[in-house]
Amino acid sequence: MSNVNERIIKERNKIYYNQTLLLLINFRVMLGLNNLPILRVPPANQDVWIALLLSIPYILIFSLPLLFLSNKFNNFNLIEIIEKIMGRILGKIVGIYYFLVFLYYLVIFSSTFVEILDNALFRETPTWATASLFLITSIHIAHKGLRNLARLGEVLIPLILVSLFVFVILGYDNYQFANLFPILGNSTFKDINRGAIDISLRFVDAIIATMLTPYLVNKKDLNKVYIRSTIYSLLTITLITITTLTTLGPEFAKRINFPFLTYTRLINFQPAIQGFESVYIVFWIIGNIIRIAGYLYISSVSLGQITGIRNDRFILPLAILTLIAVQLIKDTRPVLGLRGPFNQITLIISFISILVIPIIVIIVYLFRRKFKERG
Amino acid sequence: MKRKLICLALSFVLIFSLTACWNARELNTVGISLAMGLDIEGDKILVTFEIVNPSYTQKNHGGGDVGPVKYVQGIGNTIFEAFRDVSLKFDRRILISHNKLIILGEDFARRGLINQTDQLFRNRELRETAYMLIAKGAKAYEVMGINNGLEDLPGNYILNLIRNKRDNPKTVDVRIMNYLRDYYLEGIHTVAGVVEMIDRTQIDETGKDMGTKDKELTVIGAAIFKDDILVAYISGNDTKALNYIKNNVKKGLITFPTPKDIVRNRKSNLEDKHLSSVLTIKVKTKNDVEIKDEGINLKSKVKIRGTIGEVIGDIDVYNEEEFKLLEEACSNTVKEAIKHTVEKVQREIGLDIFGFGLIFQRKYPDEFKKIKDNWDEIFSHADYQIEVETNLIRTGLIDTPINVD
Numbered sequence: 001m002s003n004v005n006e007r008i009i010k011e012r013n014k015i016y017y018n019q020t021l022l023l024l025i026n027f028r029v030m031l032g033l034n035n036l037p038i039l040r041v042p043p044a045n046q047d048v049w050i051a052l053l054l055s056i057p058y059i060l061i062f063s064l065p066l067l068f069l070s071n072k073f074n075n076f077n078l079i080e081i082i083e084k085i086m087g088r089i090l091g092k093i094v095g096i097y098y099f100l101v102f103l104y105y106l107v108i109f110s111s112t113f114v115e116i117l118d119n120a121l122f123r124e125t126p127t128w129a130t131a132s133l134f135l136i137t138s139i140h141i142a143h144k145g146l147r148n149l150a151r152l153g154e155v156l157i158p159l160i161l162v163s164l165f166v167f168v169i170l171g172y173d174n175y176q177f178a179n180l181f182p183i184l185g186n187s188t189f190k191d192i193n194r195g196a197i198d199i200s201l202r203f204v205d206a207i208i209a210t211m212l213t214p215y216l217v218n219k220k221d222l223n224k225v226y227i228r229s230t231i232y233s234l235l236t237i238t239l240i241t242i243t244t245l246t247t248l249g250p251e252f253a254k255r256i257n258f259p260f261l262t263y264t265r266l267i268n269f270q271p272a273i274q275g276f277e278s279v280y281i282v283f284w285i286i287g288n289i290i291r292i293a294g295y296l297y298i299s300s301v302s303l304g305q306i307t308g309i310r311n312d313r314f315i316l317p318l319a320i321l322t323l324i325a326v327q328l329i330k331d332t333r334p335v336l337g338l339r340g341p342f343n344q345i346t347l348i349i350s351f352i353s354i355l356v357i358p359i360i361v362i363i364v365y366l367f368r369r370k371f372k373e374r375g
Numbered sequence: 376m377k378r379k380l381i382c383l384a385l386s387f388v389l390i391f392s393l394t395a396c397w398n399a400r401e402l403n404t405v406g407i408s409l410a411m412g413l414d415i416e417g418d419k420i421l422v423t424f425e426i427v428n429p430s431y432t433q434k435n436h437g438g439g440d441v442g443p444v445k446y447v448q449g450i451g452n453t454i455f456e457a458f459r460d461v462s463l464k465f466d467r468r469i470l471i472s473h474n475k476l477i478i479l480g481e482d483f484a485r486r487g488l489i490n491q492t493d494q495l496f497r498n499r500e501l502r503e504t505a506y507m508l509i510a511k512g513a514k515a516y517e518v519m520g521i522n523n524g525l526e527d528l529p530g531n532y533i534l535n536l537i538r539n540k541r542d543n544p545k546t547v548d549v550r551i552m553n554y555l556r557d558y559y560l561e562g563i564h565t566v567a568g569v570v571e572m573i574d575r576t577q578i579d580e581t582g583k584d585m586g587t588k589d590k591e592l593t594v595i596g597a598a599i600f601k602d603d604i605l606v607a608y609i610s611g612n613d614t615k616a617l618n619y620i621k622n623n624v625k626k627g628l629i630t631f632p633t634p635k636d637i638v639r640n641r642k643s644n645l646e647d648k649h650l651s652s653v654l655t656i657k658v659k660t661k662n663d664v665e666i667k668d669e670g671i672n673l674k675s676k677v678k679i680r681g682t683i684g685e686v687i688g689d690i691d692v693y694n695e696e697e698f699k700l701l702e703e704a705c706s707n708t709v710k711e712a713i714k715h716t717v718e719k720v721q722r723e724i725g726l727d728i729f730g731f732g733l734i735f736q737r738k739y740p741d742e743f744k745k746i747k748d749n750w751d752e753i754f755s756h757a758d759y760q761i762e763v764e765t766n767l768i769r770t771g772l773i774d775t776p777i778n779v780d
Contacts, residue, residue: 003546101535120499177557178422178733178737181737182736182737182738182740185736185737185740185741186740247562248552248556249556249557250559250561251560252555252556252559253561262503265502265503265504266503266504268504274504276504356667
């Protein structure tokens with residue numbers, strides 16, 4: 001891809017502070033809603049919300065290497081930065097790794113979403129039909145480019161967030177705050193820290209933030225947008241977790257695949273006003289589609305970067321690849337309903353992608369700069 | 376132009392292919408269940424559904440003489456198998472998403488719930504808000520179908536009886552979700568509502584006893600579980616005390632002896648039993664547990680806000696001093712009743728159904744870890760103290776009783 005083309009694409013896809021903030025919040029909140037089995041991470045009891053709050057500093061600390069690189073080279077995305085520092089060949093290899101990471105997340109998020117739809121709506125619909133429905137939508141959104149995705153998010157994400165807060169208020173009758181006690185009575189500081197680290201490694205959106213940096217209108221906003229999105233999204237997830245814990249109790253909540261869905265099913269006003277979960281599912285679907293479209297777009301950008309071909313040419317093939325992978329995974333085993341390999345693999349991949357590689361890249365960068373200064 | 380035509384053609388195709396969900400179920404292909412009964416028959420599980428009969432609504436339009444509901448049963452080794460067995464006997468697929476009531480036969484409840492009821496929570500169709508009742512001394516299917524109210528559907532009749540708890544706390548309204556949430560807690564034993572068949576004297580139009588008995592249902596009392604096994608029942612008054620301690624009372628009636636020392640016997644005989652009533656507006660209970668040298672002290676502090684329902688006797692509630700005596704008499708009665716229930720449960724059942732163990736766990740988490748296996752034993756021998764404070768904030772439309780000069 002020529003530099004001119006690249007510049008045009010970046011120029012055409014400029015996004016604003018608010019749009020980036022909302023996109024990152026949505027990515028994280030959806031992860032929280034889809035994986036509220038976060039309740040299963042240590043200490044896996046009524047104190048899990050403390051682990052969630054404690055994960056905020058951990059997320060920020062773990063993101064430091066990526067943020068450092070993005071701040072230093074704010075006109076480039078992560079793959080371009082790595083290529084610049086590590087050299088062409090090694091840069092391409094690491095670039096391929098990151099592309100595979102994005103693809104992996106795309107497939108896992110899509111599989112989780114199929115599981116959500118299977119459980120919440122389309123129990124008998126085959127996987128390929130469910131996956132096709134949202135992948136076609138995502139292809140359309142991703143084809144329209146980042147700017148349109150951000151505009152869509154700007155309109156819909158506030159609605160999603162408001163709806164979550166409304167649900168939290170509507171279920172007030174079912175709260176039993178006693179479920180949150182004793183605070184720190186059954187868990188140690190070590191358990192809570194382990195949980196906070198585990199949770200922080202599940203939020204991989206630091207990589208997405210570094211991919212979005214070159215598209216930011218004001219690049220100085222990067223740190224602000226990242227820190228704020230982390231705090232806002234984690235506070236939202238903590239609120240959701242607390243409502244779930246107080247309503248379902250910690251022991252039952254951690255047995256449920258989608259605790260917030262169960263929570264919304266319990267909202268009712270006598271004698272017949274119920275079924276609030278239908279409204280929740282609508283917003284849940286919208287949020288997940290925005291997230292999947294975002295990952296599809298970023299995957300295509302990273303592949304475009306590696307191959308030098310325009311990214312929109314890869315959107316359809318990547319979606320087809322995702323469809324095949326989802327079909328193979330989902331027709332073999334559940335993704336969320338099984339304490340299986342995906343959880344472990346995701347944590348290892350996150351650890352390598354967020355911490356190991358960026359730290360190596362920074363070390364190389366600092367060495368090179370030192371040699372350059374001496375030379 | 377070409378692109379627009381393609382879009383138009385695609386939209387046209389989509390309109391016809393996206394008319395409904397995959398495997399959509401139409402109303403005329405399902406049987407809507409309102410109540411479900413679970414029983415043990417031999418070694419198998421017998422499930423009974425109360426299905427709304429759509430023909431009934433057409434009764435006035437030539438639908439014939441049909442009842443509002445039909446009962447269908449299925450039997451199997453598990454609940455799921457029993458559900459599917461129904462499909463071999465009933466033409467429509469049972470839709471349980473409108474099921475508001477699950478009645479468990481006493482045999483079923485005595486065998487333990489958790490191992491048998493996994494399907495109810497795994498199946499997304501059943502709402503977690505369905506109420507759970509134990510058919511006291513009976514099979515679930517025996518109580519289903521009895522309807523002595525004005526509701527057309529027997530399921531709704533029972534449902535309304537449960538909902539009447541808001542006016543009479545001599546029963547408990549436990550949803551399956553609440554049952555499961557409490558089941559996992561340490562330091563409390565679960566309770567569930569009860570439904571019981573009782574005889575009703577039949578009277579004719581003139582009010583004369585016809586000499587025959589009819590059946591009616593009552594939801595008075597509560598069923599007590601140890602782990603998930605039904606072990607005992609408590610009476611309506613004990614259930615009322617339980618609701619007071621667990622802060623589950625909204626409205627209710629407290630009837631108590633009118634203070635004797637101020638009954639001036641102006642128009643009534645002193646030998647008469649003078650009872651007054653208070654209608655509660657708000658009840659707030661705070662429970663506490665304390666470790667003492669000699670053991671554990673359980674404490675409750677109840678605050679009642681109410682309105683005078685009726686005053687029988689020569690007490691003048693217009694007089695502040697006598698008004699306070701009335702409040703005190705109300706407090707004493709509640710105090711005695713709750714204390715009696717707690718001591719009875721300690722002595723006869725020996726299970727902490729009030730949740731004092733939860734408070735102990737929250738207050739002394741380290742100590743609770745050491746004694747949690749023996750908590751019921753400790754609870755049974757603990758001292759219980761209760762304070763009750765009544766504030767009567769309304770006197771009704773009259774203040775001075777009508778029999779006071």
